[in-house]
Amino acid sequence: MSASRKQQHVELAVNSDVRFHTKTSGFETIDLPYNALPEIDLADVDTSTRFLGKPLSIPVMLTGMTGGYPDAERINAGLAEACAEIGVAMGLGSMRSALDPNTDTASFTVVRPFASTIPVIANIGAVQLVEEHRAGRLHAALDRLISLVDACAVAIHLNPLQELLQPEGEPRFSGVLNAIEAAVITSPLPVIVKEVGAGISGVVAQRLADVGVTTIDVAGAGGTSWAGVEILRREAADKGTAFWDVGIPTAECVRQCRGIVPTVIASGGIASGTDAAKALALGASMVGVARPALQAFMAEGTDGLCTLLRQWHTDLRRWMFLTGSPTLHRFVDLLHR
């Protein structure tokens, strides 16, 4: 992905209204079951968990956003600092540019020194993965991405809707499942398959599970519309909004994917600690956030992002107390018990 395109994406995500027009994440229709006899003290509630072998204070990650252009170094350093301060995981944006040994990788390598204790997740697009696989370079490519950032996992993003609408997009998705299977076999680390805001259905999750994928970030509809971002980047004559709201609402993705793979990450339109709590109660074991975290950072720096994540932590604790759930083990999947 070109540097200027990644920069435009950040600028549009921060400064333009690129939310879905009418579709929502679906969490607003979910009510958590209030328990008037929780039989625990608020002080007993423990929101901590482990993810990819590392401890987190809450089951939250920033999902992949940026890298590959000069200002992304400042952004990724600041995001990493906040993630480490609070104890949440951090995904990097597409590392396609970093596959070229002649490009500057500082915007990616900057993260680890700020965040030595948390899981950091490398990222590559499905289209790029297929290219690397067909060229016989899959092993070397994954090795490079992992070692550059000392990653704990590799995320592969599926974005057919975005590629379809992107002015310079590459809507070539044949061979993706095969390349993902090869990546699962080749990668020394867990492979996470994610969408970018249009959602992963239960049927797709099953096809991914069948080739060995164990962690899916549903990245469903209801938050950032990547169709919307790309429509705003198109020429005036081709700004039709017919596809702006395409996608499966995040809550519906979680309902469909739970039980198919061991780890479901709920993301896409998670806008508060209450949304996060609902996603966990619905069966996700982690929650992801992108645009709201970036906006908090761009508005008020690392402190702004820390404030947002602390509020999520507080609200998750409150929901666990109000539902009589001292641990995440008791809280995850609560709506299905």
Ligand SMILES: Cc1cc2nc3c(=O)[nH]c(=O)nc-3n(C[C@H](O)[C@H](O)[C@H](O)COP(=O)(O)O)c2cc1C
């Ligand atoms: C500025 C920006 C850049 C993004 N770039 C990537 C990327 O490079 N790779 C990726 O997998 N997802 C990318 N995403 C998608 C997010 O990880 C996430 O799936 C999506 O935005 C939905 O989450 P949200 O509603 O919390 O924003 C990006 C999101 C934002 C806001």
